[in-house]
Amino acid sequence: MPHLALYTFGVLKSPLADPTPLMREFYDIGEAVYQRFGQHPGYLARAEAEDVDQGALFEADWGAWGEFAVPTWYGKGRTVETTALATTLSLWTDLRPAFDAVYTGLHREALNRRYDWFERSGHPNYVFWWVSDGVIPTWQDGVSRLEHLHDHGSGPCAFTFPHSFAPDGTPAEIEVIGPKSGQVR
Template sequence: MPHLALYTFGVLQSPVADPARLTREFNESGDAVYREIGQHPGYIARAEAADRSRGMFDSDWGDWGEFAVPAWYEKGRTVETTALAATLSLWTDLGSAFDSIYTGLHRVALNRRYDWFEKTAHPNYVFWWVTDGAIPTWQDGVTRLEHLHDHGYAPHAFTFHHSFDPAGTPTRLKGIGPKG
């Protein structure tokens, strides 16, 4: 059975290493959010660096591949200057991902996103289906997010509001997306 891949990307207002209060609050909330999401029904796995201290760009991400970012990211790439938050994860289905993202600690964090992230004209997440056993790579996520930005949604790059089932048929969650 196919799994749902999710790539998220946001540009932070200041580098992750910035000691300012808002950046600390963002960093401190992350572990608890990830723990809660990891216990959510439908969650399968997420990309985790073998050594977080090396920074996102220099870390070993194993089967998830070399860390990559969209072309529009123009901030730093060192431990001291990186100003981004990105995730790559696998889910059983769209409903589980939606429930996890829009409830609990992640919902609380979403309510604060403009305290931490820059507002951009770029999408901040993208979904696509992968075959059972496949591990998406960071580059897969970047390619699909850039496609979503440049060309709009399609079966290989979509959002909650414009989603597709594994066969490529448009679908929607109850109460989300265009009426059909």
């Protein structure tokens, strides 16, 4: 059974090493979100480096997730002191559990504050694609899919929630229940 890969990428207003309360708050919320995602039905795994300092993303050993990579439009630093990005790479069982995890609870609260922490780039900040069972997507896979999404829009090989695709490449839809029913954002 195929699994859903999710790559997220955002350029932060301040470097990860910035000691201000705003960046500490970002880290605290991020760690709590990761803990909750790890317990969410449908969550399978995420790229994690062993014993890495904040901002040492480029030097870290990511194991089966491959060498760390970023989109071509990232123009900020790459050292521990200057890296100003937040990114994730994860695996899910299907679209619905991923949607529920992203748009409810603590992550929803964090999304509501994203412009406190992130620059508005004009580029997509996430992309989905399907992988075969047993395949671990790499950082470069995520970057390639995100850049493809930016250049070509949603399609079976790179898509978003509003323009989703099933593993067989046919369009898929997520039913949203609640006050914004019918909208996926």
